[in-house]
Amino acid sequence: MTKPTFDMEEAIEALRSGKDLTGKDGILTPLIKQLTEAALGAEMTEHLSDKKPGNRRNGKSSKTVNTPSSSFELDTPRDRDGSFEPQLIKKHQTHLTDEMERKIVALFSLGTSYQDIRAHIADLYGIEVSNGTISAITDKLLPELQAWRERDLEPLYPILWLDAIHYKIKENGRYVSKAVYTILALNVEGKKELLGLYLSDSEGAHQWLSILTDLHNRGIKDILIACVDGLKGFPEAIETIYPQTEVQLCIIHQIRNYMKYVASKNQKAFMADLKCVYKAATLNAEEIALDELEAKWGDKYPVVIKSWRNKWALLSAYFKYPEYVRKAIYTTNAVEAVHRQFRKLTKTKGGFANENSLLKLLYAGILKASERWSHPIQNWNLTLSQLSIHFEGRLEDYIDL
Template sequence: MTNPTFDMQAAIQALRDGKGLSGKDGILTPLIKQLTEAAMQAELEQHLEQGEAPNRKNGSSAKTMKSTSGNFELNTPRDRAGSFEPQIVKKHQTQLTDELERKIIGLFALGTSYQDIRAHIEEMYGICVSNGTLNAVTDKLLPELQTWRERELDPIYPIVWLDAIHYKIKENGRYISKAIYTILAVNVEGKKELLGLYLSEHEGAHHWLSVLTDLHNRGVKDILIACVDGLKGFPEAIESIYPKTEIQHCIIHQVRNSLKYVASKNQKAFMADLKCVYKATTLNAAESALDELEAKWGEKYPVVINSWRNKWPTLSAYFKYPDYVRTAIYTTNAVEAVHRQFRKLTKTKGGFANENSLLKLLYAGILRASERWTHPVQNWNLTLSQLSIHFEGRLDAHIDL
């Protein structure tokens, strides 16, 4: 069947009349069809010329193609021997380019719901896509995610932040809460890098041990400073795999937990005194402020004071460093910023049908977030010099100072 030649004059007139170039009934759709079919005819002719056995053209078969310029019927040429394998548009291909898939994954990485993605694709390109199609496209992230989760890591990371975020995932007909363990690091070049995502039913020191073991198996032999929340047993889990790692408990987590045990009428005054502890300029000044805090509030809130006393070695580790290092390590804010991005992606979803539906969304978000991690963190050269002094010899083989 002969196809009409693309009418340039009619296209120009349609453009003047306000008709769109792409999308449903777009001006360019007939041209895309014509060019594609011409290219496939050329492919077939080359195939026939190179063939040794007698062969010839054998008509064509039609299929509906989806493209960003609109849907159209594509007539695929055939040969008598059935040996022709078109490369421009393969036999079972129904989408002209991967542009549509990139658009879908781009919208998915923004946390856009399937319903909104469908509406956007139909409005922009005149193509109706089903939830099954969207799942098939976004599922292409899963093998990439698995490769990313198993990739080899650097032998040393100067700073690592560890934290967890919780989601509802459907399992055996009901939704249960599971923890996503997030490991964010700064490499020796000062650039942020997400080392891994791990999923467990509960946040606990036992599972953190398996996470740290995985990091070690993937090549991480040393961590200088690990910044963690107040989970019981966490420092011991780190010490069992990385015995020389310095632990810094998150001050913000500790403050939040402390205020749970302070009466609301006293919280303002208590916080003013507590700030003198963790905002002190030196370790001696901080310890003096802690003594004063205990003298004033110890009888009323012994649980809070005991918590600060018991964790003081890991709460106060940051005092040995100058301000630009302290700012980086005294909280887990860096990894919590990643979790804020995760929450933006998942805020419209009450739960997830399975683990993969959650993990591929978070991975898409990671890819987007990491695009901004192209420069070293602030004051990195100064920070690295300080760490080289405090952790003498451990960085020597990995940096040039």
């Protein structure tokens, strides 16, 4: 029986009647099938011409092939001795191109749920995909993620922000909270770069020490400024691996952590006085403002004042710099902005089935977010000049001053 061919006049008439070009019953689907099978037939002809004379065609095998615009039953020619290996559509291949896979990964990187991804793919291509298929496609990110986590790093980074975010991950039949450690850097060009993601059962100085050791092993020999929260032992962990690094405690974390000790009726007035401390123009002015804060509130809130006094050296490091440098380092806002992006990706997820399901989603989000990190931060040249003065001799080998 003669195989039906693509009829141009019928296609034009179908188009005029409003039929879709693409999709399951689209006008172009028979043409795609016809062209693909013709190409496979040509491959078989070439294969037989190069092989022993006794080999010949031996019927066809059929399978469903998905394309970016439709799906159809493809007849692939077979040869008698089974030596034919088609190249256009390989033996176990079920997609004509990887466009649909790229679309699935793109939707996944936006935090789109599997249910919504299935709906999008059905709408775009007329193809039903399962959760298992989506998972298998996004699992292709895992080797790439592993290579990214193990890549070599630059020998020097002027500024690092380090923080952790917590997620629920299923383990032994129940969900447990785990910490994802995020390390965001500014490289010598002033561009943001996420150096790594690390997963641990909890957040602590010991885990940070292990992470800093890994960063050192991956090539980082010097860090000028590290911006961190108030986690106990964190500055000491940094000093163990990078003894010359200047540590700046996050002012905002310090405020959040100790405002709970201030009565709600006094918080507004206390914050107004505290703002005079951390927003002072100079270190001397800040110290005067802190003395005034203690004189006014020290009897009522000694724990709060004592904390500021005990951490003063690490809280006040940013005062040696001009405003455009201070803005970058006095908080961990830069890495917290990455965490806000992570939360957008994961907001529909109550928990994750395993560690890989979380990490591949965060990695996909990183790839998307880093597209916007193609330019240096504001005032980077001025900032670099200031850093070269304050950290004399440590930048010359890495930049042209």
